Amino acid sequence: MSTTIIVNGIFVTANEADTIVHGCMVFEDDQITYIGEKAPLPLEQYDHVIDGSRKLYMPGLVNTHGxxxxxxxxxxxxxxxxxxWLEEKMWPMEAKFTSEDVYWGxxxxxxxxIKSGTTSFVDMYDHMDQVADVVRQSGIRGSLTRGVIGLCPADIQEHKLQEAIRFARDWNGEADGRITTMIAPHAPYTCPPDYIERFVQAAHDLDLPIHTHMSETAREVQANVEQYGARPVEHLEKLGVFTRPTLVAHGVHLTDEEIATLARYDVRVSHNPGSNLKLASGIARVVDLMKAGVKVSLGTDxxxxxxxxxxxxxxxxxxxxxxxxxxxxxxxxxxxALRMGTAIGAESIWLPHTGVLEAGRKADFIAINIDQPHFFPRTDMISHIVYSAAGQDVSDMCVNGRWVMKERSVLTLDEERIQHEFSRRFEALVAR
Amino acid sequence: MSTTIIVNGIFVTANEADTIVHGCMVFEDDQITYIGEKAPLPLEQYDHVIDGSRKLYMPGLVNTHGxxxxxxxxxxxxxxxxxxWLEEKMWPMEAKFTSEDVYWGxxxxxxxxIKSGTTSFVDMYDHMDQVADVVRQSGIRGSLTRGVIGLCPADIQEHKLQEAIRFARDWNGEADGRITTMIAPHAPYTCPPDYIERFVQAAHDLDLPIHTHMSETAREVQANVEQYGARPVEHLEKLGVFTRPTLVAHGVHLTDEEIATLARYDVRVSHNPGSNLKLASGIARVVDLMKAGVKVSLGTDxxxxxxxxxxxxxxxxxxxxxxxxxxxxxxxxxxxALRMGTAIGAESIWLPHTGVLEAGRKADFIAINIDQPHFFPRTDMISHIVYSAAGQDVSDMCVNGRWVMKERSVLTLDEERIQHEFSRRFEALVAR
Incomplete structure (x- = not known):
């Protein structure tokens, strides 16, 4: 067993009471065992003593869609x-992606x-064995899923579904539990209803949650009504999706009734404000969702x-x-906003043992260098985190009790090699 | 004369053609004299040769309201x-500010x-001699003005006006021209009409521009209509404000007619999106303003x-x-957006010799460390600057041909002392 104590730190716990502790935090192996003003034992009794002066510690950020x-x-x-953008830029390029591209991307x-403080992320894509391999090496957590577009012949549909099932089964719980998996029909507008039902069945068989895009644009909602006679929430409800624990991405265009339905089934919503603004998709009804009791977390897309x-x-x-x-x-x-990015994010992807700094939770946390002008005065540190900070302020990261970054140097991945190989892959991709 | 050449750099010029140059930039004393692919002279003929590999150079940012x-x-x-927020938090605290508080703040x-890349900023406040003194030391540019609230007895009004005039006259053109001044009645809702007219006269006498807050909230526009029978634009027009070169902050709530009036007088608008969102003031009609030909720059407030x-x-x-x-x-x-933050900002505060990287302009520029994951791939660098970068990515700054920051170390100000004294002043302020 290895014990570490951080002393002289400011600990923003992100618990429901918004507790901030000026003092110490202890973690033993992968678990936080103490947080409080005074060290519980003389410092010489810990394997590692870290001076947390001029740093602020908080739970690692949880990115619930990307x-x-x-x-x-x-x-x-x-x-x-x-x-x-989609038809002339994204899709033609993505069609050319190889496993190696996905690995380096x-x-x-x-x-x-890592360099901006995210300790857990959701990833929905293709060539997912590559993604899982990167997560395994990186030291952070990934909630991973093969996202399947079902607008294809039956044999290809079958092949993709089996691939999604195989990936979800093989990798769930791997890398000391840092990897978890979900089942992901891409979206109601890209998967026929009977195909979505097969994903629901697979999620039941494997006892896994479902992740899908939903109601990102007004146009797709309208198309859903025209094609299936129902808005996306009712459509997915009818297909049984919400009989599984479900995380939907976006949820921009929702009626009151749809919000009530999501709340009733405890469907979680990943709010992606940056992407929704940039693609001009609209402004999600986040306040109404939260008032209805829906867990709203944050994703970058x-x-x-x-x-x-x-x-x-x-x-x-x-x-x-x-x-x-x-x-x-x-x-x-x-x-x-802080809890949306940490505690609620962790709950939303079924990692309730992370997302808050408190005894009994996993040691998933980051340190911020607050010895910079934009963190003065030392008034409301939660306000400073949300309104003043940027990812570049993150100095250190620990996930599952293991250090992933120290003083902005990533310990698990080779930064220079990744940038070099990534650039090579990009050039080859454009040339293909 | 001192000559410097930067080689192997990427230069985002922010000119109207969005030119990006991969190559060299030369500056002699305070002026850029060359920008192009190849060095005009053998490198040994320059006093200083800087390797710009892994950096991107761009004009310094111009913050037009704060x-x-x-x-x-x-x-x-x-x-x-x-x-x-205003009545219980801001105003009682501001009333206690001393000159020393303003100096350290x-x-x-x-x-x-400086640490986030701003080379020129507008400041409207009180105790402005202190502000000018800081700008003088700092090496950056300040467009400074004593902002006057006129809701006070005539003798105090007179005193404040004379102070504003004295400051504007004394400091305009100081610090090698890095300091310029303006005349600033705070806002139509905080200055009686006849008092605003006296500022207009002062601006004429001194041949200086006017800076004021205008139409930040729907409530103040409504109050203006009730009190003066006109919306703020018509009100200020009648008072003769726009007979002077004028920069207004915010301009959130504007009619088509008001936009046309602003365009006709070449009134410049400082758009402050972060502050407008945080204070829930609304969303400025930026696209319509720009379509009408109004120069819209950016400010943080x-x-x-x-x-x-x-x-x-x-x-x-x-x-x-x-x-x-x-x-x-x-x-x-x-x-x-890039030009709003650079070239248009510089034009908007009457510094047309800055804001663009090109021969003949002042050497006001910053370098960004692009050797970081969020700047890959090397596709569209302007997109990366606007959508991916943060102030913390700025590595170096040069203003008026003199280095202000190198590798994030500020050369002109004592960072540690400022943070220390600032904290002392804050504690004393709260205790008063």
């Missing part, structure tokens, strides 16, 4: 109308996530539509845009 | 309704601005309502929110 490999398409065809994204993976920015956008749009300056306070 | 000393109130009473903000001074964030917000709110994914493209 497609990591799409870093290869960052800045490729920005500021275009949505359909042109995901590696760059995981590096970026891919860096093709964001264009970074900095979760501090998503917390800030969540805290800012709903004030500006509603005219209510107390909509989504900083405290709420 | 109140630097209010860093002392960062995070003090966030997430409150506007009137409670401004010092911290200028430090933060104070760190009490933002809560940082990172202009990269303002560029990103400007590029994101107008897409999300309008439903148009091509509203405010990255190119436009």
């Amino acid at each position: 497609h990591a490999a799409m870093s290869l398409l960052r800045g490729y065809g920005d500021d275009l109308a949505l359909q042109i 995901t590696s760059l994204s995981v590096l970026e996530m 891919s860096s093709a539509s964001n264009n970074n993976l900095d979760m501090f920015e998503e917390m800030r956008l969540a805290a800012l845009i709903h004030k500006g749009v509603s005219g209510d300056p107390v909509a989504v306070p900083a405290r709420t | 109140h630097a000393a209010m860093s002392l109130l960062r995070g003090y009473g966030d997430d409150l309704a506007l009137q409670i 401004t010092s911290l903000s200028v430090l933060e601005m 104070s760190s009490a309502s933002n809560n940082n001074l990172d202009m990269f964030e303002e560029m990103r917000l400007a590029a994101l929110i107008h897409k999300g709110v309008s439903g148009d994914p091509v509203a405010v493209p990255a190119r436009t």
Whole structure:
């Protein structure tokens, strides 16, 4: 057993009471065992003593929706109308992605996530064995799923479904439990109803949650009504999706009735403010969702539509845009935004043993270098985290009790090699 | 004369053609003399040769509205309704500010601005001699003005006006021209009409521009109509304000007619998206203003309502929110946002010799460390600057041909001392 104590730190716990502790935190192996003002034992009795002066510790950020490999398409065809962007830029390039592209694209994204404080992320993509392999090496947590588009012949549908099942079964619980899996029909508008039902059955068979895109644009909602005679929430409910624990991404265009349905089934919503703004999809009804009791967490979506993976920015956008749009300056306070990015994120992807700094939880945390002008004065540190900080302020990261980054140096991945190989893959991709 | 050449760099010029040069930039004393692919002379003929590999160079950012000393109130009473925030938090604290508070509050903000890439900033506040002194030391540019609230007896009004005139006259053109001044009645709702007219006269006498807050909230517009029978634009027009070159802050609530009036007089608008969102003031009609030909630049407002001074964030917000709110994914493209934060900002505060990297302009520029995952792949660097970067990515700054920061070490100000003295002043302020 290895014991570590951090002394002289400021610990923003992100618990429901918004507790901030000035003092010490102890973790033994992968678990936090103490947090409080005074060290429980003389310091010489710990294997490692860390001076936390000039740092703020908080739970690692939880990114509940994304497609990591799409870093290869960052800045490729920005500021275009949505359909042109998708049809002329994204899809032709993605069709050319190889396993190796996905491996290096995901590696760059995981590096970026580590350097900006994300300790757990959701990834929905293809070539998922590559993604799982990167997560295994990286030291952080991944909630991974093969996202399946079902607009294809029956034999290809069958092949994709089996691949999704095989991946989810093989990798769930791997890497000391850092990898968990989900089942992901891509979206109601990209999967026929009977195909979605087969994913529901698979999720039941494997006892896994479901992740899907839902109601991102007004256009797709309208198409759903025209094609299936129901809006997406009712459509998915009828197909049995919500009989499984479910996380939906976006949920921008929702009626009161749909919000009530999501709350009744405890369906979780990943709010992606940066991506929704950039793609002009609209402003999600986050305040109404939360009032109804829906767990709303935060996601970056891919860096093709964001264009970074900095979760501090998503917390800030969540805290800012709903004030500006509603005219209510107390909509989504900083405290709420912080919990959306940490504790609620962890709950939303079924990692309740992470997301808060308290005894009994996993040692998943980050340190922020607050010895910088934008963290003065030492008034409201939660406000500073949400309204002032950026991912670049993160100095250290520990996941599952193991150090992943120290003083901005990543210990688990080779930064220089990843940037080099990524660039090579990108050049080859464009040339193909 | 001293000559410097930067080689192997990427130069984002921010000119109207969005030119990006891979190569060299030369500056002699305070002026850029060359930018192009090849070095004009053998390298040994330059006094200084700088290797710009792994860096991106761009014009320094121009922050066209703020109140630097209010860093002392960062995070003090966030997430409150506007009137409670103002009446119970901001005003009682500001009333206690001394010259020394303003000195150290401004010092911290200028430090933060340097570390996030701002080379020129507008400041409207009180105790302005202190602010000017900080700008003089810092090496960056300040467009400074004593902001006057006129809701007071005639003798105090007179005293404040004379102070504003004296400051504007004494400091204009000081610090090698890095300090310029303006005349600033605080706002139509805080200055009686006849008092505003006296500021207009003073601006004529001194041949200086006018800076004022205008139409930030719907409530103040309504009050203006009730009190003066006109919306703020017509009101200020009648008072002769626009007979002077004018920069207004916010301009959130504007009619088509008001936009046309602003365009006719070439009134410049400082758009403050972060502050407008946080205070729930609304969404400015930026796209319509620009279509009408109004110069729209960017400002942070104070760190009490933002809560940082990172202009990269303002560029990103400007590029994101107008897409999300309008439903148009091509509203405010990255190119436009970049120019709002640089070239248009410089024009808007009458510094046309800055804001663009080109021969003949002042050597006001910053370097960004692009050797980080969020700047890969090397596709569209303007997109990366606007959608991916943060102030913390700025490595170096040069203003008026002199280095202000190298590898994130500020050369002109004592960072540790400022943070220390600032904290002391804050504690004393809270205790008073």
